[in-house]
Amino acid sequence: MSSIFGTPDFDSPRLDGMSSFEYLNRSTREAAARIRCATGEWLSRYPASERDRLISRIRSYDDVEHYSAYFELILHEVLIQRGCRVEVELQLGTNERCPDFLVYPPNARRFVLEAVTASGISDEMRSKRRYLSEILRAIDEIPESKYSLFLRWKGFPDNNPSLKSLISKLRQWLECLEPNSADEKFEWQCPGLSLEVVAMPRSKPGTRLIGAKMPELTQVRAKYDIARRVRDKAGAYGDLSMPFVVAVNSLDTRADGSDFLDALLGSEAALPCELADGNFGYVSTRMPDGVFYGKGGPKNTRVSAVIGTCCLTPWHLAQSLKLIKHPNARHPLRRLPLRASTPLRSDDDRWRRAPAVAQLLGLTSSSPS
Incomplete structure (x- = not known):
């Protein structure tokens, strides 16, 4: 076997x-x-x-x-x-x-x-969902302990986006973020996908950066x-x-x-x-x-x-x-x-x-x- x-x-x-x-x-x-x-x-x-x-x-x-x-x-x-x-x-x-x-x-x-x-899910949509999963995984693996992220998105990426550019911009935004700045949002787009990120201060260090997600609602x-x-x-x-x-x-x-x-x-x-x-x-x-x-x-x-x-x-x-x-x-x-x-x-x-x-x-x- x-x-x-x-x-x-x-x-x-x-x-x-x-x-x-x-x-x-x-x-x-x-x-x-x-x-x-x-x-x-x-x-x-x-x-x-x-x-x-x-x-x-x-x-x-x-x-x-x-x-x-x-x-x-x-x-x-x-x-x-x-x-x-x-x-x-x-x-x-x-x-x-x-x-x-x-x-x-x-x-x-x-x-x-x-x-x-x-x-x-069609074969095309399975590919798009895989691209989105790669985006979420890259975000979740950022070594950041001060914040917990709330993610909201609309659509799915049409192709495999540049994760290096996204992660670089997101890390820079997190580093410049002021404590208790709950109204600030990080926004990022690629063909087919609009992503919005809100950072909330952690009460204690955690192992996961993404705390909550709200995907676009879809029809049953x-x-x-x-x-x-x-x-x-x-x-x-x-x-x-x-x-x-x-x-x-x-x-x-x-x-x-x-x-x-x-x-x-x-x-x-x-x-x-x-x-x-x-x-x-x-x-x-x-x-x-x-x-x-x-x-x-x-x-x-x-x-x-x-x-x-x-x-x-x-x-x-x-x-x-x-x-x-x-x-x-x-x-x-x-x-x-x-x-x-x-x-x-x-x-x-x-x-x-x-x-x-x-x-x-x-x-x-x-x-x-």
């Missing part, structure tokens, strides 16, 4: 701009050590032929790729813990492509499982990204002649189960109707704009079901898995070997209780830590 982690040498909280893998790899925290240990155990049960490729993705400094690899590893481990036999990256379907897993549950029909991560679009990821996979493998399940991990911290229901079954709506007593009221329904239903009726019927979860990472395993079946699937999923939560009704977002992923993994807490 390829080496996964190096020697831990970082004993501070995660810095701005530090990738998830870099922090996990370098952190001396006990929580990080336990995650590294669990990762090794999970990988030991992953097929050897595909192990090195997955390790390479886990080691990625791109957080989306890193979390995507961990999502696949966690799903594989949960299936193994539930007594399934799992084959990885087999050529299947009429399109002769390779989905993630072919799952053989005990006493149930085999099915294909594809794991996807819904980041809500989790359901659209979930829908896009499922649609992308719906016909990717052609006819598989067996149930096809898409597992989606939304990395949007504001996403919840209602986003999955809206994405798959259609947006919630209230239609006026005449009640039994002759008065008018409203009945809950869903619009024909979901992945499973459109104006022409059922669609994407090759998808038998979707397993959904939000922000599932090796650090956060307290979430349960949510299962939404396609009512008109070409190959219906009769049984799922995972103890997933299902909606009480299709027209609201109440869910039946299910165990956390940590429990499915046999852990005693919500993470390996």
Whole structure:
């Protein structure tokens, strides 16, 4: 097995701009050590032929790729813990492509499982966010103990800016700053980004220069990204002649189960109707704009079901898995070997209780830590 982690040498909280893998790899925290240990155990049960490729993705400094690899590893481990036999990256379907897993549950029909991560971020925006992270990390590493900085920004840098010029100007501003000058601001711009900095005197020395951040507010679009990821996979493998399940991990911290229901079954709506007593009221329904239903009726019927979860990472395993079946699937999923939560009704977002992923993994807490 390829080496996964190096020697831990970082004993501070995660810095701005530090990738998830870099922090996990370098952190001396006990929580990080336990995650590294669990990762090794999970990988030991992953097929050897595909192990090195997955390790390479886990080691990625791109957080989306890193979390995507961990999502696949966690799903594989949960299936193994539930007594399934799992084959990885087999050529299947009429399109002769390779989905993630072919799952053989005990006493149930085999099915294909594809794991996807819904980041809500385009490749271009991921680059811009990486540029911003590099700016924030450079600021956070300025050796300054007298002030704590409050940062506010609008937009994202279009390209990789000159950090040397920014840090030089910011340090000069901090050195010339008068105590209790709360009204003074440092302003800096580059193509696509406007940055504003306010310095507040520290009551005691600290290790981090950035004390608080206020990014530009963005619209919640989790359901659209979930829908896009499922649609992308719906016909990717052609006819598989067996149930096809898409597992989606939304990395949007504001996403919840209602986003999955809206994405798959259609947006919630209230239609006026005449009640039994002759008065008018409203009945809950869903619009024909979901992945499973459109104006022409059922669609994407090759998808038998979707397993959904939000922000599932090796650090956060307290979430349960949510299962939404396609009512008109070409190959219906009769049984799922995972103890997933299902909606009480299709027209609201109440869910039946299910165990956390940590429990499915046999852990005693919500993470390996």
